[in-house]
Amino acid sequence: MNLKELIKNNLIYLDGGMGSLLQEQGLKVGEYPERWNITNPEKVKNAHLSYFNAGSNIVCTNTFGANILKFSLDELDKIIKCAIDNANQARNESCLQQEKFIALDIGPLGKMLKPYGDLDFEKAVEIFKTTISIGVKYGVDLVFIETMSDSYETKAALLAVKETCDLPVFVSNAYQENGKLLTGADPLAMIAMLEGLGADAIGVNCSLGPKALIPIIDKYLKYSSTPIILKPNAGLPTVIDGKTVYNVTEKEFATDVYSMVKKGVNIIGGCCGTTPSYVKELVEITKGAKITPISKKDLTVVSSYTHAVIFDNEPILIGERINPTGKKAFKNALINNDIDYILKEGLSQEEKGVQLLDVNVGIPDINEKETLTKVVFELQSICSLPLQIDTSNVDAMESALRIYNGKPLINSVNGKKDSMRKIFPLVKKYGGVVIALTLDEKGIPPLAEDRLKIAKQILRVASRYGISKNDIIFDPLALTVSSDCNAGKETLKAIELIKTKLNAHVSLGVSNVSFGLPSREYLNSTFFALALSKGLSCAIINPNSLEMLKTYYSYRALVGLDNNFTNYIDFATNNTFIQGAVKTPEVTDLKTSIIKGLKDSAIINTKELLKSVEPLKIIEEYIIPALDVVGKGYENKTLYLPSLLISAEASKASFDVIKETLPKDKSNTKCKIVIATVKGDIHDIGKNIVKLLLENYGFDVIDLGKDVDSKVILNSVIKTNAPILCLSALMTTTVSSMEDTIKLIKEKAKYCKIIVGGAVLTETYAKNINADYYAKDAMEGVRIAEKINSKL
Amino acid sequence: MIKVKKYVGFNFDIGEIKRYAKISNTNVFDLLINECIDEVKDKLTYKVCYDEFDVNVINNRIDFGVFDVNSSNLSVNLAGSNKAIIFATTIGIEIDRLINKYLKIAPSKAIIFQAIGAERIETLANAFNNEIATMYPNFILKPRYSPGYGDFDIKYQKKIFDVLNCYKNIGLTLNDSLIMSPSKSVTAIIGLESKG
Secondary structure, three states: OOHHHHHHHOOEEOOOOOHHHHHHOOOOOOOOHHHHHHHOHHHHHHHHHHHHHHOOOEEEOOOOOOOOOOOOHHHHHHHHHHHHHHHHHHHHHOOOOOOOEEEEEEOOOOOOEOOOOOEOHHHHHHHHHHHHHHHHHHOOOEEEEEEEOOHHHHHHHHHHHHOOOOOOEEEEEOOOOOOOOOOOOOHHHHHHHHHHHOOOEEEEEOOOOHHHHHHHHHHHHHHOOOOEEEEOOOOOEEEEOOEEEEOOOHHHHHHHHHHHHHHOOOEEOOOOOOOHHHHHHHHHHOOOOOOOOOOOOOOEEEEOOOOEEEEOOOOEEEEEEEOOOOOHHHHHHHHOOOHHHHHHHHHHHHHHOOOEEEEOOOOOOOOHHHHHHHHHHHHHHHOOOOEEEEOOOHHHHHHHHHHOOOOOEEEEEEOOHHHHHHHHHHHHHHOOEEEEEOOEOOEOOOOHHHHHHHHHHHHHHHHHOOOOHHHEEEEOOOOOOOOOOOHHHHHHHHHHHHHHHHOOEEEEEHHHHHOOOOOHHHHHHHHHHHHHHOOOOEEEEOOOOHHHHHHHHHHHHHOOOOHHHHHHHHHHHHOHHHHHHHOOOOOOOHHHHHHHOOHHHHHHHHHHHHOOOOHHHHHHHHHHHHHHHHHHHHHOOOOOHHHHHHHHHHHHHHHHHHHOOOOHHHOOOOOEEEEEEEOOOOOOHHHHHHHHHHHHOOOEEEEOOOOEOHHHHHHHHHHHOOOEEEEEOOOHHHHHHHHHHHHHHHHHOOOOEEEEEOOOOOHHHHHHOOOOEEOOOHHHHHHHHHHHHHOO | OOEEEEEOOOOOOHHHHHHHOOOOOOOOOHHHHHHHHHHHHHHOOEEEEEEEEEOEEEOOEEEOOOOEEEOHHHHHHHOOOOEEEEEEEEOOOHHHHHHHHHHHHOHHHHHHHHHHHHHHHHHHHHHHHHHHHHHOOOEEEOOOEOOOOOOOOHHHHHHHHHHHOHHHHHOOEEOOOOOEEOOOEEEEEEEEEEOO
């Protein structure tokens, strides 16, 4: 019978632990169990056979760690072939009559993906694909991705399956006691992402015993529309007389798992510590059990690497600030590849309370695909909010969707045939929710009824691609009232129509309504309130606008969405805008603000000074002298590193204010410096501190990040003609990369002086690897750079 | 079979945090440290995986049964030991995220989180060390020794990771440059010399 059909209405028994069975038969600590497929085929086959004979419908091949990171391609091919042979032989020998399937078992690669490890996402996809292709070649019935404790790696594995074969695919994650994966995802975040990517069954295995997994499984039961897998450990391991023993008996195990079957779990088995007797007990206790097929939950949900956001009655705020439209400083940041500027914009919106971030980096002068992908990658490494990928460039969209760690919101598709033809396949493949604009080849209809017609047409076409209404949020488009005074009214009517006639979610980029008019915030916030009252599900807004936030919190309080007015009271009494409005700066001059590290005060004083003093004069006569005071204090050991950094943060804030008034090429008073942590090294605290100080001293710093290839560094030095290169390495194992980089620069860009630093380096070592200068700390780095700059 | 231990938590040692941040002689940052502790304390996990191995030291070669090490410093450290505990510990990835995040918006806080991470992982390793002392009352414990110390080559990290199955057991990984991720992690060997 077709497995995909079978799992919809039947109880499916998986196998139990494999590693522990093989250890009992002599597998040594540190020995790769996968090699036993070749060296001890009989023992592996017998393990499978005992599971089939206990009643398992599905056994997993002994290929948990079979990948090209561990084995050569030849050996990997042989291991997988033998593993499948062993399982097939067991299936042939088993006399029991149940349906029997063989799953290609895929475990984690044992390496952390970037940015916290060194494994590239696409490389991980390729590694999984190699294993899966071999499995498919030798013939399996399904692929079972299991014990995944990182959402990003889980996505890489699932994408690899989808791009390699059409086999059914089960995905099971290993949660910690805190109910999250090692890298932070909660069950709903995983459900959203895995259902989006098209897993056939999803669930939980390993880590804990069945009782401890109940709260996690309950979340799956609440949110999943896909059949649920439960494959717990036999409790927790304890050591008795030097032997590891698990503390849950077969009976207890089966009883606990059965309690979850009664709630709706239908794919069951065991993990570490479980044996064929556990599966047998499970089969016996559940004999004749009635199955409740999993119900459709019809959720509109997006997710990040930590959590999901459900669209329901609660209006969702999407921060609009990562968008270059009308922002000179933002455009400059994009042109200069200043990703930190964009990241700060994201983090600041997160702090203001938005639930999602819109990410739009579309300007003509850049490679949008590269930039959007990089920004999404960097944002999701430090900001936990789900992202809305906002671009009209289809290539850029696909590239960003691929590397996105979660289920994204996609902005946007519209009613034009061409748009739907290009965007819907991406929505389907990468599993996003898409914003659908109610316009078509004829443009935006002036009347709400016609926008509803387009919405209906979009739904019809989407369903042909297998995209359900839940994964579409309509945007009926806020048009500018200054050019048509009825525009606002029609948009509000369209919201109401889509909500009532289609029962679909509606989004709006609210601020468009007031374009060209004075005091736009008044109009925006009132329009926002009206739209909310018509049932608006989410809005793209500027969270720096106090008026918009006032509307949002007031609306929620007034329509009963804010229990006990908790959020409203918190907003009204603790909001930094409101507090900020009455707070006066602590000191009145810029120098003291910087020396004392008072960021807000530094900003206010800079703005004040800019009214009467030339921007460059402020840098030279106020900022740098103030920094020199703290810098010297640090060098004389009367001040500590955190003090130096707090001052640097204040001066950076002041700099940023000044930069907004200057053209990019005029805001730096000193030369260009390229800075990077060398290939193989993922530590960048030191490098970032050096960068911050150099920027504060007026240098134009091009930060290439961490783990940077020598050729990339060379290209940047040549392209920017930078006379200084700063390199950092923290480990003895990566100093050789530093040496290689120096060698390359000395060959191809001799004019560039190289300053090196990092925990393992010394003056002597720096000389040995041919660096021009060694800096023991960030301040010394600044002093050396100043010396080089003065001679240019 | 490799054993796994999880700890609920330990008191924060402000003095040690200040020592790691090189701010021992001032109280200016105490408030900031406490703020950072509040932000991170619920995000840490304390995990150890370990096992006991027989040890045979012949000159500079140490045979653990599962792999051999060539190191004169380690053989001096293990002299007299007939068993050893090989272990790996980590406090998880979340502190790395916080350090990365604050490097972008407030590097002064990143420095404090860095110091907190160092204090946490040392506290965890010490707690585990003490537990081993209790578990082996009839043995003298040698000071724990990590790859990278002296001439104990850091390349042996790979062997330790293979033997302890660090990723599956505690979520700890090693990159191609032998850098551990999560970064606040320790691997080490504790020699056990029989008192009798």
